[in-house]
Amino acid sequence: MPESIGERIKALRTEQGMTLAELxxxxxxxxxxxxxxxxxxxxPSLSTLMDIAKALNVGPRYFFExxxxxxxxxxxxxxxxxxxxxxxxxxxxxxxxxxSSKLEAYRVILQPHASSxxxxxxxxxxxxxxxTGELTIGVGDEQFVLAAGDSIHYDAFQPHGWSNAGDxxxxxIWGRAASPLER
Numbered sequence: 238m239p240e241s242i243g244e245r246i247k248a249l250r251t252e253q254g255m256t257l258a259e260l261x262x263x264x265x266x267x268x269x270x271x272x273x274x275x276x277x278x279x280x281p282s283l284s285t286l287m288d289i290a291k292a293l294n295v296g297p298r299y300f301f302e303x304x305x306x307x308x309x310x311x312x313x314x315x316x317x318x319x320x321x322x323x324x325x326x327x328x329x330x331x332x333x334x335x336x337s338s339k340l341e342a343y344r345v346i347l348q349p350h351a352s353s354x355x356x357x358x359x360x361x362x363x364x365x366x367x368x369t370g371e372l373t374i375g376v377g378d379e380q381f382v383l384a385a386g387d388s389i390h391y392d393a394f395q396p397h398g399w400s401n402a403g404d405x406x407x408x409x410i411w412g413r414a415a416s417p418l419e420r
Contacts, residue, residue, distance in 0.1 A: 242277075242281070242286070242300045242301075243274050243276055243277040244275070244277070245299070245300050246271075246274060246275055246289055246300070247275040249295065249299075250275075253293065253294075255293075257271050257272060257275075263288075263292040264285070264292050265288075266285065286300060324348075325348045325351035325352065325354075326345065326346070326348070326351060326354060327345070328343045328344070329343060329344040329345075330342075330343055331344055339415055340414050341412065341413045341414075342410065342411065342412045342413075343410070343411045343412075344408065344410060344411075345409045345410075346406050346407070346408050346409075347370070347372065347401035347407040347409070348401065348406055349401060349403060349404050350401065350402065350403075350404075351400055351401040351407075352400055353373075353375070353398045353399065353400040354398055354400065355396070355397075355398040356398055356399065358396065358397075359393050359394065359413075359415065360393075360394050360416040361394070361413060361414050361415040361416045362391065362392060362393055362413070362416070363390070363391060363393045363397070363411070363412065363413050363414075364388065364390045364412040365383070365388060365390075365399075365410070365411050365412075366388040366410045367383045367385050367407065368385060368410060369385050369405070369406070369407065369408045370401060370403055370405045370406055370408060371383065371384050371385075371401065371402070371407055372387075372399055372400075372407050373402050374389060374397065374398070374399045375396070375398050375399075376389075376391045376395060393413065
């Protein structure tokens with residue numbers, strides 16, 4: 238995508254097969270002034286830019302958008318979660334390590350009788366959804382026991398931790414989102 242507003246106007250106008258004179262007629266501006274805008278020799282007012290956007294069938298934000306990835310994909314690793322034989326917890330990251338770090342998601346496996354693990358405090362929120370097994374989670378001074386299909390959501394800036402007191406592995410989808418001030 239062209240960088241400047243003038244370059245974007247020119248690229249869009251030529252892409253649509255419109256001459257400077259035709260655009261000038263639609264927005265009631267001289268071809269000379271439009272040429273100056275396209276060459277970044279003149280800066281259009283906001284109302285002029287809105288008129289140009291309307292004439293070119295785009296929203297005004299088109300002239301200010303930057304190219305960014307539409308989506309980030311993390312492909313399956315094709316294998317099992319890596320879990321050392323003596324490790325009580327395994328984490329498989331579900332969100333890629335690129336782009337925005339506002340959101341993290343994991344598939345977590347807590348082995349049977351995994352002792353409580355204190356989780357990091359941060360300004361934001363956490364969400365958990367139990368796929369299988371049973372998860373005991375402490376948030377502040379309260380304890381919650383979640384079974385398959387249960388979920389929890391809380392402010393992560395309070396003491397919290399988890400454990401699996403059951404006899405089966407507990408599999409959880411875990412998400413974290415930083416507060417808008419931390420992003």
